[in-house]
Amino acid sequence: MTVFVIRRLMQSSVVVAVMSLLVFVGVNIVGDPVDMLINPEADQAEIERVMRDLGLDRPVHEQYGYFVVNALQGDLGKSFIFGEPALQLIVLRMPATFELAIAALLIAVVLGIPLGVLAGLRPEAKSSKAIMAGSILGFSLPSFWVGIMMIMLFAVMLGWLPSTGRGDTVPFLGMQVSFLTWDGLQHLLLPAINLSLFKLSLVIRLARAGTREVIHQDYIKFARAKGLSESRVVLVHLLKNIMIPVVTVLGLEFGGLVAFSVVTETVFAWPGMGKLIIDSLHELDRPVVVAYLMIVVLMFVIINLLVDIIYSVLDPRVRLQDASA
């Protein structure tokens, strides 16, 4: 296990290094941030002064070297717009996005697995067909449109839930969170559901497919032949087997959830990373964009590692292969 983790960490650092190069070069060939920052009537000397201040007069490879040296010390540069460290800007907004993503993930798992298993156990039942039809809608309706419709229905017409912002927040483990206050929870509900719909559909389909496959296995019949109760057969023998693909896919999709939150955050004016990155892209605030992408890359790498570890806990056969590797 330890050898496996160390090997994976080394592979991951190579991925991060390559990504940093791609991201840095990619961002540097798009547009000229000086045009955005400076008064259009400024003279050449002024422009050159700003470029020098921002380090944009140096060749790209030199800028990259400078970026890497600083990044290794935890400094991802200063925002052109705010004049604050880019990392700090992002980290400040990170809890909001993570809270939204985790809430969406929880909804997807807590609703998706039982619904999927039900649909798998009785595929011919009307309720099962309704669940599957619903999951198709969840897949195919565009997230932003559903978001707007939800605001229309629940915020505007029914007036049950607020449509924008995070509501009241309280500190929790050093972060500001919404879910611990009643007002915050109300604000969280609509965006979290909106963000979860796609993943919910995915989990339902995975759980159903897994159930359809596992329920016909001999070991399920054997478990019944042992005289186990139906609840034990389903909740232990079946569930533990279908959790393997569900956990794998969900782990990998968590990164996507954070990335997709850009749309939901925009629709619900949720003050998270997604909204920041959209604004930064508009204003060509390179350090913030680069810092955001680096953080996302890092996050994907860490999530993949965690998924592999959880996977090996769920599936004992994986453990053996690690030991022999």
Add this chain to the structure above:
Amino acid sequence: MAAATATLAVEGLKTHFFTKAGIVKAVDGVSFEVGRGEIMGLVGESGSGKSVTGFSIMRLVDPPGRVVEGRILHNGEDVVGMDGERMRNLRGNRIAMIFQDPMMTLNPVLRIETQMVEAVLAHSAVSKEEARAMARDALGQVGIPSPDERLRAYPHQFSGGMRQRVAIAIALLNKPDLIIADEPTTALDVTIQGQILYEAQKLCRETGTAMIWITHDLAVVAGLADRICVMYAGRIVEQGETGDILDRPAHPYTRGLIGSVPSRNTRGGRLFQIPGMTPSLLNLAPGCAFRERCPVAGDACIVEPETTYPLPGRELRCHRPQLQAAP
């Protein structure tokens, strides 16, 4: 043997599958009895309904199949109409089953310990430690070395033969009256098969457990079973004492089966084979199901043969029994 004392008495069992293409009569009027400590061999080709008979007794026939007629008496009590909870308590407790493919019967993600302890706890109010001790003893009983250690292992850490031993140990856990073994040695190599047969026989003799050994391999039951039922197309065509059936098979199908087992006498010669294939159970023509493949079939065979008793202790369904000595 009277029906009341038999461990298991199956009377006129019919299990049909209601498919879109029509009704498949997988088991169509099967009757037999198994007494205490008795080993009964249920022999037949693939698709003859022998496994479905086993699953019917466990009430584990998957839809669209269901028992449509007949009685299954376990110690005189009918299993067919039994309510779900009582049936659950019977399964794995009084009637245990061993499956064909040991690679598939154990849950890959649960420890052997979990899978054994839960089988005990499902039926008796003992502590986890006691259940664990019972599991360890059962593993020892089927000849698994260092059972304490092996309890912690996962199924993939066992070979096929060892897994089948674990499955047998699970079947033995609650000291059942009856074990239904559905081709338990088919997937194993011959030396392991021999060991398992020997142990199964020993267990039945020692504990008085009755056993139904389902197989397509006549050679296996020849050395194991006390009695043999030969199944063909959902019916038992011949039934009797093992030695008696092997010496004097009366049904042409049984004769064919015995004739097609390679032996020292047939060495060098062309091995006998039964012509044709098992008929489709869908839309089975009336009359004797074997008549298309039967070397001695005649006009009488258009009519379904009734059960007759042509020899002492022998049941037969054939219009043209072969009562002279075996070929």
